[in-house]
Amino acid sequence: MPTTPVIRSAAAADAPAVTALLHDLGYPVEPDRVAATVRQLLDDPGAVVVVAVDDEHGVVGLLSLSCRPVLRLQGMAGTIEELAVRPAARGRGVGDRLLQYAKGLASARGGSASRWPWRDGAR
Numbered sequence: 001m002p003t004t005p006v007i008r009s010a011a012a013a014d015a016p017a018v019t020a021l022l023h024d025l026g027y028p029v030e031p032d033r034v035a036a037t038v039r040q041l042l043d044d045p046g047a048v049v050v051v052a053v054d055d056e057h058g059v060v061g062l063l064s065l066s067c068r069p070v071l072r073l074q075g076m077a078g079t080i081e082e083l084a085v086r087p088a089a090r091g092r093g094v095g096d097r098l099l100q101y102a103k104g105l106a107s108a109r110g111g112s113a114s115r116w117p118w119r120d121g122a123r
Helices: 012-024 031-043 094-108
Strands: 006-009 047-054 058-070 075-085 111-115
Touching: 006 094, 012 031, 012 047, 012 058, 012 075, 031 047, 047 094, 058 094, 075 094
Parallel strands: 075 111
Antiparallel strands: 006 047, 047 058, 058 075
Protein backbone atom coordinates (compact mmCIF):
# COMPACT_ATOMS: atom_id res chain seq x y z
CA MET A 1 0.00 0.00 0.00
CA PRO A 2 1.44 3.42 -0.96
CA THR A 3 2.41 5.72 1.87
CA THR A 4 0.88 9.15 2.28
CA PRO A 5 3.33 11.66 0.84
CA VAL A 6 4.91 14.23 3.10
CA ILE A 7 4.93 17.81 1.82
CA ARG A 8 8.20 19.63 2.45
CA SER A 9 10.14 22.58 1.14
CA ALA A 10 12.03 21.76 -2.02
CA ALA A 11 15.83 21.67 -1.99
CA ALA A 12 18.36 22.18 -4.77
CA ALA A 13 18.93 18.41 -4.72
CA ASP A 14 15.32 17.93 -5.88
CA ALA A 15 16.08 19.48 -9.29
CA PRO A 16 16.29 16.10 -11.13
CA ALA A 17 12.86 15.11 -9.77
CA VAL A 18 11.45 18.54 -10.66
CA THR A 19 12.85 18.11 -14.18
CA ALA A 20 11.11 14.72 -14.46
CA LEU A 21 7.79 16.16 -13.26
CA LEU A 22 7.92 19.00 -15.80
CA HIS A 23 8.82 16.49 -18.51
CA ASP A 24 5.85 14.31 -17.49
CA LEU A 25 3.61 17.30 -18.18
CA GLY A 26 5.05 17.69 -21.66
CA TYR A 27 7.21 20.74 -21.10
CA PRO A 28 10.56 20.87 -22.90
CA VAL A 29 13.18 20.74 -20.15
CA GLU A 30 16.90 21.29 -19.91
CA PRO A 31 18.12 19.80 -16.61
CA ASP A 32 20.82 22.43 -16.00
CA ARG A 33 18.37 25.28 -16.58
CA VAL A 34 15.74 23.67 -14.35
CA ALA A 35 18.37 23.26 -11.59
CA ALA A 36 19.40 26.91 -11.93
CA THR A 37 15.78 28.05 -11.80
CA VAL A 38 15.08 25.91 -8.73
CA ARG A 39 18.01 27.59 -6.99
CA GLN A 40 16.70 31.04 -8.01
CA LEU A 41 13.25 30.24 -6.64
CA LEU A 42 14.67 28.95 -3.38
CA ASP A 43 16.49 32.28 -2.94
CA ASP A 44 13.42 34.37 -3.82
CA PRO A 45 11.43 35.47 -0.72
CA GLY A 46 8.31 35.89 -2.88
CA ALA A 47 8.40 32.30 -4.11
CA VAL A 48 7.66 29.00 -2.43
CA VAL A 49 8.50 25.60 -3.89
CA VAL A 50 7.35 22.44 -2.14
CA VAL A 51 7.47 18.78 -3.07
CA ALA A 52 5.39 15.80 -2.04
CA VAL A 53 7.60 12.86 -1.13
CA ASP A 54 6.68 9.27 -0.31
CA ASP A 55 8.92 6.55 1.09
CA GLU A 56 8.54 4.27 -1.91
CA HIS A 57 8.86 6.62 -4.91
CA GLY A 58 10.61 9.74 -3.61
CA VAL A 59 9.32 13.02 -5.05
CA VAL A 60 5.84 12.44 -6.49
CA GLY A 61 4.53 15.99 -6.64
CA LEU A 62 5.57 19.62 -7.00
CA LEU A 63 3.96 22.95 -6.32
CA SER A 64 5.44 26.40 -6.81
CA LEU A 65 3.68 29.49 -5.55
CA SER A 66 4.50 33.15 -6.07
CA CYS A 67 3.21 35.73 -3.61
CA ARG A 68 2.96 39.42 -4.36
CA PRO A 69 0.93 42.48 -3.37
CA VAL A 70 -2.14 43.18 -5.51
CA LEU A 71 -3.81 46.58 -5.46
CA ARG A 72 -7.35 45.42 -6.16
CA LEU A 73 -7.12 43.02 -3.21
CA GLN A 74 -5.38 45.58 -1.03
CA GLY A 75 -3.10 42.84 0.13
CA MET A 76 -1.21 39.75 -0.95
CA ALA A 77 -2.18 37.19 -3.58
CA GLY A 78 -0.66 33.85 -4.33
CA THR A 79 -0.44 32.38 -7.79
CA ILE A 80 0.26 28.72 -8.34
CA GLU A 81 2.90 28.68 -11.04
CA GLU A 82 3.37 24.92 -11.28
CA LEU A 83 1.43 21.97 -9.96
CA ALA A 84 2.57 18.54 -11.06
CA VAL A 85 2.02 14.97 -9.87
CA ARG A 86 3.84 11.91 -11.20
CA PRO A 87 1.51 9.75 -13.31
CA ALA A 88 1.94 6.76 -10.97
CA ALA A 89 0.85 8.88 -7.99
CA ARG A 90 -2.25 10.42 -9.57
CA GLY A 91 -5.60 9.54 -8.08
CA ARG A 92 -4.12 9.37 -4.55
CA GLY A 93 -4.99 12.93 -3.57
CA VAL A 94 -1.44 14.27 -3.91
CA GLY A 95 -2.54 17.23 -6.04
CA ASP A 96 -5.36 18.07 -3.65
CA ARG A 97 -2.97 17.98 -0.69
CA LEU A 98 -0.57 20.29 -2.52
CA LEU A 99 -3.45 22.68 -3.29
CA GLN A 100 -4.52 22.73 0.35
CA TYR A 101 -0.92 23.40 1.35
CA ALA A 102 -0.79 26.31 -1.12
CA LYS A 103 -3.98 27.79 0.31
CA GLY A 104 -2.50 27.59 3.78
CA LEU A 105 0.75 29.24 2.64
CA ALA A 106 -1.10 32.06 0.89
CA SER A 107 -3.31 32.60 3.92
CA ALA A 108 -0.29 32.67 6.24
CA ARG A 109 1.18 35.42 4.05
CA GLY A 110 -1.98 37.47 4.35
CA GLY A 111 -3.65 36.59 1.06
CA SER A 112 -5.25 33.83 -0.92
CA ALA A 113 -4.18 31.45 -3.66
CA SER A 114 -5.96 33.01 -6.60
CA ARG A 115 -4.86 31.32 -9.79
CA TRP A 116 -4.76 27.63 -10.60
CA PRO A 117 -2.96 26.90 -13.89
CA TRP A 118 -2.42 23.21 -14.67
CA ARG A 119 -2.62 20.80 -17.53
CA ASP A 120 -5.11 17.93 -17.63
CA GLY A 121 -4.26 15.08 -15.31
CA ALA A 122 -1.93 17.05 -13.05
CA ARG A 123 -4.06 16.59 -9.94
